[in-house]
Amino acid sequence: MRIEDLKPLLAPGNRKIVLLVMDGLGGLPMEPGGKTELETAATPNMDRLAAEGILGQMRPISTGITPGSGPAHLSLFGIDPMNEDVGRGVLEAFGVDVPVNKGDIAARGNFCTLDANGLIIDRCAGRISSKEAAPICERLKAIKLPGVEVEIKHIAEFRFVVVLRGAGLSPDLNDTDPERIGTAPLDVVAQNGAADKAAHLFNLWIEEAKKLIKDEPKANGITLRGFATDPCLPSYKELYNLRAACVAQYPMYRGVGRLVGMDAIKFEGDSPSDQFKAVADRWNDYDFFYIHIKQTDSYGEEGNFNGKVEAIECVDAALPTLLALNPDVLIITGDHSTPAKLRGHSWHSVPYLLWAPATVRPDLEKEFGERACMRGGLGHITALDNMPLALAHALRLNKFGA
Amino acid sequence: MRIEDLKPLLAPGNRKIVLLVMDGLGGLPMEPGGKTELETAATPNMDRLAAEGILGQMRPISTGITPGSGPAHLSLFGIDPMNEDVGRGVLEAFGVDVPVNKGDIAARGNFCTLDANGLIIDRCAGRISSKEAAPICERLKAIKLPGVEVEIKHIAEFRFVVVLRGAGLSPDLNDTDPERIGTAPLDVVAQNGAADKAAHLFNLWIEEAKKLIKDEPKANGITLRGFATDPCLPSYKELYNLRAACVAQYPMYRGVGRLVGMDAIKFEGDSPSDQFKAVADRWNDYDFFYIHIKQTDSYGEEGNFNGKVEAIECVDAALPTLLALNPDVLIITGDHSTPAKLRGHSWHSVPYLLWAPATVRPDLEKEFGERACMRGGLGHITALDNMPLALAHALRLNKFGA
Numbered sequence: 001m002r003i004e005d006l007k008p009l010l011a012p013g014n015r016k017i018v019l020l021v022m023d024g025l026g027g028l029p030m031e032p033g034g035k036t037e038l039e040t041a042a043t044p045n046m047d048r049l050a051a052e053g054i055l056g057q058m059r060p061i062s063t064g065i066t067p068g069s070g071p072a073h074l075s076l077f078g079i080d081p082m083n084e085d086v087g088r089g090v091l092e093a094f095g096v097d098v099p100v101n102k103g104d105i106a107a108r109g110n111f112c113t114l115d116a117n118g119l120i121i122d123r124c125a126g127r128i129s130s131k132e133a134a135p136i137c138e139r140l141k142a143i144k145l146p147g148v149e150v151e152i153k154h155i156a157e158f159r160f161v162v163v164l165r166g167a168g169l170s171p172d173l174n175d176t177d178p179e180r181i182g183t184a185p186l187d188v189v190a191q192n193g194a195a196d197k198a199a200h201l202f203n204l205w206i207e208e209a210k211k212l213i214k215d216e217p218k219a220n221g222i223t224l225r226g227f228a229t230d231p232c233l234p235s236y237k238e239l240y241n242l243r244a245a246c247v248a249q250y251p252m253y254r255g256v257g258r259l260v261g262m263d264a265i266k267f268e269g270d271s272p273s274d275q276f277k278a279v280a281d282r283w284n285d286y287d288f289f290y291i292h293i294k295q296t297d298s299y300g301e302e303g304n305f306n307g308k309v310e311a312i313e314c315v316d317a318a319l320p321t322l323l324a325l326n327p328d329v330l331i332i333t334g335d336h337s338t339p340a341k342l343r344g345h346s347w348h349s350v351p352y353l354l355w356a357p358a359t360v361r362p363d364l365e366k367e368f369g370e371r372a373c374m375r376g377g378l379g380h381i382t383a384l385d386n387m388p389l390a391l392a393h394a395l396r397l398n399k400f401g402a
Numbered sequence: 403m404r405i406e407d408l409k410p411l412l413a414p415g416n417r418k419i420v421l422l423v424m425d426g427l428g429g430l431p432m433e434p435g436g437k438t439e440l441e442t443a444a445t446p447n448m449d450r451l452a453a454e455g456i457l458g459q460m461r462p463i464s465t466g467i468t469p470g471s472g473p474a475h476l477s478l479f480g481i482d483p484m485n486e487d488v489g490r491g492v493l494e495a496f497g498v499d500v501p502v503n504k505g506d507i508a509a510r511g512n513f514c515t516l517d518a519n520g521l522i523i524d525r526c527a528g529r530i531s532s533k534e535a536a537p538i539c540e541r542l543k544a545i546k547l548p549g550v551e552v553e554i555k556h557i558a559e560f561r562f563v564v565v566l567r568g569a570g571l572s573p574d575l576n577d578t579d580p581e582r583i584g585t586a587p588l589d590v591v592a593q594n595g596a597a598d599k600a601a602h603l604f605n606l607w608i609e610e611a612k613k614l615i616k617d618e619p620k621a622n623g624i625t626l627r628g629f630a631t632d633p634c635l636p637s638y639k640e641l642y643n644l645r646a647a648c649v650a651q652y653p654m655y656r657g658v659g660r661l662v663g664m665d666a667i668k669f670e671g672d673s674p675s676d677q678f679k680a681v682a683d684r685w686n687d688y689d690f691f692y693i694h695i696k697q698t699d700s701y702g703e704e705g706n707f708n709g710k711v712e713a714i715e716c717v718d719a720a721l722p723t724l725l726a727l728n729p730d731v732l733i734i735t736g737d738h739s740t741p742a743k744l745r746g747h748s749w750h751s752v753p754y755l756l757w758a759p760a761t762v763r764p765d766l767e768k769e770f771g772e773r774a775c776m777r778g779g780l781g782h783i784t785a786l787d788n789m790p791l792a793l794a795h796a797l798r799l800n801k802f803g804a
Binding site for chain 1: 403407411454759761762763764765766777778779781782783787789790791792793794795799800801802803
């Protein structure tokens with residue numbers, strides 16, 4: 001059944017759903033016969049939830065496919081990423097509160113370091129600090145382009161977002177990052193005639209920007225990628241009749257939540273405990289909370305097995321704050337796997353834990369880990385199964401047919 | 403995700419993939435409480451691979467459907483047999499190096515024995531030896547038809563292939579084997595007007611052939627089936643950017659490999675060990691090796707449980723030759739099940755073993771067998787998942803989306 005087909009079945013209700021996404025949760029053993037990150041972590045709270053709930057393995061997109069964070073999250077939210085092309089530019093813009101309306105073109109920008117010949121010597125501008133990079137972005141706000149409005153906003157470190165607003169723009173543009181050093185940034189190239197105007201304007205903007213930053217020691221160059229406009233996705237309210245909130249540290253994940261109509265809850269601090277407290281503060285205002293934990297993925301990307309283990313343990317230790325709220329449905333999973341062994345996203349299935357005291361059918365598994373999930377009662381599901389399972393266990397779906 | 407959608411994700415790589423297909427591998431216990439053929443076989447090498455790798459059950463086509471060898475193999479290769487109608491004639495022709503171009507019509511021919519009234523008394527011509535049958539095929543080369551070219555080639559025993567080449571031919575023709583004795587072979591009948599010309603020419607050819615073989619004691623009749631033209635399937639190079647080789651004893655399996663652009667490697671001998679040595683000889687020339695073992699299916703078809711057990715053990719004993727090459731990804735499975743108990747192909751899922759030291763997520767299973775596979779970490783997959791899994795574990799697929 002497609003997600004759109006759920007609409008006629010939606011039932012009113014007051015049961016609350018929490019979706020706790022540990023980014024890149026799935027892992028691999030580093031050595032033959034070893035354990036994964038999640039299996040290694042001491043997780044007494046998650047193990048209790050596993051014993052009381054049901055486990056499974058979740059495929060983010062389809063067998064063998066390694067997803068980016070955007071498509072992986074959209075799947076978890078019930079939006080088939082094979083049908084919806086959501087560009088990085090839009091995800092990033094939504095994440096830092098820069099509006100992108102239909103027809104506006106957003107791009108993710110990176111500062112880079114160029115040598116005297118204009119060739120890239122560092123694609124990340126020496127990972128320039130936010131403190132250094134933010135004023136450079138401020139300076140770039142001076143650039144005006146003919147016939148369109150330009151908005152630029154710093155994200156973090158070497159990353160920023162730039163949006164053009166005006167008539168006749170198309171996002172069918174190639175990325176300008178050559179993805180290697182020793183080469184000059186590419187021009188923005190239109191993939192078809194409809195995008196010529198946007199290509200011309202972005203190239204003009206880059207030219208002006210380079211003049212303004214030419215004396216910067218690290219950030220004297222720019223690459224742009226992920227050109228995109230608002231995909232106009234349906235909202236959680238429309239799709240599921242849920243008042244949904246997003247509790248994420250990283251802008252991009254607030255962005256992907258906003259794309260489906262979630263409110264991004266602001267909070268102080270940057271620990272899982274702070275995030276769970278933010279959920280507690282707004283508990284009465286929403287039916288659905290999406291909580292995004294970034295550290296698990298970051299450590300995975302760095303190949304830091306122990307760091308990832310500790311990040312998982314940190315979430316587990318903070319869980320009592322969340323559990324004290326008595327959620328009706330709590331799902332703990334990842335958007336994809338990021339095994340420290342592979343230092344990057346992977347195609348492996350993601351551990352999936354569904355806990356719902358009033359409605360779950362428990363399986364025989366007693367702890368939360370990849371191999372327990374392989375034997376879990378849910379079997380293999382796909383990320384698109386997540387929302388129907390959540391709604392069903394919250395008794396928010398009526399019977400189909402008589 | 404459809405196989406065509408993998409193309410934009412293909413990554414360059416040098417990791418090698420071996421697909422070892424034991425034809426008809428899946429089995430059944432002969433007695434209640436008994437073991438299957440694979441569970442009975444002593445397979446220390448495969449058991450070690452199972453312990454280090456991950457298991458699953460593979461559905462060849464769809465639940466409850468018993469596949470022929472052609473569709474089962476195409477699925478394993480990533481070609482959906484529900485969309486591609488590949489006739490037996492083409493598979494057989496490709497297998498014996500007889501070219502079939504678009505518009506040519508190939509048919510698989512069988513010699514049969516007719517009584518004085520022209521009724522079939524043996525559909526396989528007393529399983530006439532190749533030595534006896536080959537000269538009969540030579541004699542049939544004398545037949546000329548108006549306006550078309552005819553090629554005939556002996557395959558083995560009572561089997562041969564015949565190809566017509568010329569304009570205006572269509573393969574929409576009925577098989578002439580009535581599939582029972584006591585009946586005359588049927589005429590070639592066109593299923594539509596476009597096939598009238600081909601029907602007429604094949605009937606003419608059969609008439610001439612019968613005159614030439616009427617005094618043969620066993621092979622005095624002919625049936626034709628599997629009329630087909632080249633389906634023009636995409637190649638492994640196009641689909642997966644893989645240089646692929648096929649190491650098969652039986653012509654039909656070389657044929658199905660060639661249909662997807664595999665080179666058929668010639669080798670001396672007829673044992674699994676000979677096949678593995680052939681792989682070793684050409685290890686540097688290819689990225690992907692498809693190895694086909696026929697005996698498991700043949701014994702299954704004969705209802706010879708112990709013969710099938712021994713055939714599996716023979717493959718296991720030869721495995722060290724293959725493992726010494728250090729393949730990056732090794733998949734051991736079948737194209738379908740052929741339980742000795744049923745003396746034929748069946749719909750049961752096929753045991754599936756995926757071993758990839760650098761990238762696999764091992765499950766808890768320690769031996770290769772049907773019931774271990776039921777608990778395997780891959781769960782239930784379909785044959786169309788085989789290539790995405792192989793490519794992913796060889797790190798030959800890029801990330802999907804940002």
